[in-house]
Every structure is written in structure tokens, then in C-alpha cells.
Amino acid sequence: AQSVTQLDSQVPVFEEAPVELRCNYSSSVSVYLFWYVQYPNQGLQLLLKYLSGSTLVKGINGFEAEFNKSQTSFHLRKPSVHISDTAEYFCAVSRGGATNKLIFGTGTLLAVQP
Amino acid sequence: DTEVTQTPKHLVMGMTNKKSLKCEQHMGHRAMYWYKQKAKKPPELMFVYSYEKLSINESVPSRFSPECPNSSLLNLHLHALQPEDSALYLCASSVDRTLEPQHFGDGTRLSIL
Numbered sequence: 001a002q003s004v005t006q007l008d009s010q011v012p013v014f015e016e017a018p019v020e021l022r023c024n025y026s027s028s029v030s031v032y033l034f035w036y037v038q039y040p041n042q043g044l045q046l047l048l049k050y051l052s053g054s055t056l057v058k059g060i061n062g063f064e065a066e067f068n069k070s071q072t073s074f075h076l077r078k079p080s081v082h083i084s085d086t087a088e089y090f091c092a093v094s095r096g097g098a099t100n101k102l103i104f105g106t107g108t109l110l111a112v113q114p
Numbered sequence: 115d116t117e118v119t120q121t122p123k124h125l126v127m128g129m130t131n132k133k134s135l136k137c138e139q140h141m142g143h144r145a146m147y148w149y150k151q152k153a154k155k156p157p158e159l160m161f162v163y164s165y166e167k168l169s170i171n172e173s174v175p176s177r178f179s180p181e182c183p184n185s186s187l188l189n190l191h192l193h194a195l196q197p198e199d200s201a202l203y204l205c206a207s208s209v210d211r212t213l214e215p216q217h218f219g220d221g222t223r224l225s226i227l
Contacts, residue, residue, distance in 0.1 A: 034215055043118075043204055043218035044157070090156055101170070102216060104156035 002027040002093045006105035014113050015083055021076040021108045023065075023091030033074040034092040034102070035065055044090065050074060061085070086112045117141055118219035120205050126225045129195060135222045137188040137205030145211045146188040148180060149204040151221070157204055163188060164211045195226045 005024045013019045025031060032051050036044040048059025055067040065076045074091060091105040118139045127133050137146065145164050149157035162170035163182040171180075177199075179191040188205055202223050206216040 036218075041220075041223075043120075043220040044206075046215050046217065049215050101159060101162075107154075107156055 002031060002095060002103050004091050004093050004103055004105035006091055006108050008108050009106065010109045010111060012111045012113060013081055016080050018079050019077065019081050019085075019110065021089050021091075021110065023074045023076065023105060025072050025074065025091075025093045027072075027093065027095070029095055032094045033065075033067060034094070035059065035063070035074075035076050036090045036092060036104075037061075038088045038090065038107075040087070047076070047089075081110070081112050083112050083114060085110055118205055118207055118217055120203075120219035120222050122222060123220070124223050124225075126227060127192070127195065128227050129197075131195075132191070132193045134192065135190040135203055135205075135224075137190075137207075137219060138186055139207045139217070140186055141207065141217070142185075143207035143209055143217070144185060145208045146182060147206040147208075147216060148188070148190055149206065149218075151202040151204055161190075162211070169211065192224075195224075197226050200224055200226045 003026050034049045035047040037047050038044050047063050048057045050057050050067045058064045063078050065074055067074050088107045088109050090107045092102045094102050121136045147162050148160040151157045159172050160174045161180045166182045177194050181189040202221045204221045205219045208214045208216045
């Protein structure tokens with residue numbers, strides 16, 4: 001079975017500083033990886049996805065993530081954050097196929113301070 | 115703007131009421147999902163429909179009854195809910211049930227009195 005670990009429940013950072021949100025997964029089979037963002041009182045918005053191919057994935061709003069199979073990680077990064085990036089970020093894994101289900105991590109609150 | 119539309123945005127109901135949540139998408143997606151999300155927690159999968167047929171029920175209590183009348187519409191019928199059912203209910207859709215990412219609506223915030 002797959003699982004996802006987001007060790008940081010909250011990451012405070014100053015505006016215009018770089019940030020990395022950590023995500024580790026465990027699975028005995030190949031997986032597909034996603035990062036979603038949830039702004040207050042909204043649903044989840046897909047930031048980026050890794051299905052196959054290049055391990056460096058670029059997403060919306062200047063975010064990128066790198067898939068590292070040997071370390072089973074899929075960390076999310078942004079070189080310079082804005083106040084508007086304050087939100088909850090969820091890493092998710094899926095095995096794909098007919099029994100595809102998204103398994104979410106517990107989320108990381110990115111708190112950008114002026 | 116989200117391409118998955120959920121109505122109503124907010125719903126307050128008593129434990130004896132019957133109400134329904136509605137979800138609509140016009141992206142031609144053939145898989146649709148219901149999730150429940152409590153505060154400060156990740157979404158929990160409830161039901162999955164694939165080509166209008168129920169394919170996954172995550173052992174959800176029978177007071178929640180899903181329905182997929184057509185490929186664009188997903189309903190969640192509610193009856194005799196409990197206070198612990200108060201949560202944000204999210205609908206999502208994807209091209210199909212394989213590896214395509216899921217697109218979420220903004221949810222219905224449900225409060226049970």
C-alpha cells in the first residue's frame with residue numbers, strides 16, 4: 001500500500017524568501033505524484049504532477065518539484081514566495097490503473113510573513 | 115475559476131432533515147469523486163463513480179447516498195446525519211480512473227445542528 005509523509009505541519013517564511021515543502025512517499029510499485037494547494041474556503045487546485053519522464057516538474061505559480069526515486073521524495077520548491085502563496089499544500093500519490101485512488105499527506109501550511 | 119461546480123456552497127441542516135449536494139462538470143470527464151474534509155485534515159475519499167457506475171464505496175455510512183444521473187452530474191443525498199458529519203464536502207472529476215489528475219470543486223460546507 002502507498003503512503004505519503006509530510007513531516008512539516010507548518011512552514012513559516014518571509015516574503016521573497018525561497019521555500020521547500022517536503023514530501024516522502026512509500027510504495028512497492030511505480031507511483032504518480034501530485035501537489036495540490038488549498039486556499040482558505042476553497043477546494044484543492046492542482047499545482048503540478050509527475051507521471052513519467054523528466055524528474056524536474058514545473059507547475060503553476062512558479063512552483064516546481066523534483067522526483068527522487070532513490071530517496072522516495074517529491075519536494076516542492078519556489079525560489080521567491082509571495083504573501084498570496086499562504087495556503088495549505090497537500091502532497092498526494094496514486095498508483096494509477098483501474099483501482100486508482102489518491103492518497104494524501106497530512107498537509108503543510110505555508111505561512112508567508114511580510 | 116473552478117471547472118467543477120458544487121452547490122450549495124453552505125448548508126445547515128438538522129439531524130432529521132433530508133438534503134442533497136450537487137456537483138457538475140462539463141469537461142467530458144468520466145470519473146467523479148466525493149470527498150469529506152474535516153478542518154486541518156486532508157480530504158478523505160468517500161465514493162468513486164466511473165462511467166456513471168459506482169466503483170468504490172469507502173465503507174461510508176448509509177445515511178450518505180450517492181447518485182450519478184449522467185456523465186456530467188453527481189449528487190450526494192443526505193439523511194439523518196450526525197453532528198460529526200459536519201465538514202467540507204468536495205467533489206472532483208478526472209478524465210477517467212487511471213492516472214489523470216483529479217480536478218476539485220470548491221466544496222459545500224455542511225453544518226449539522
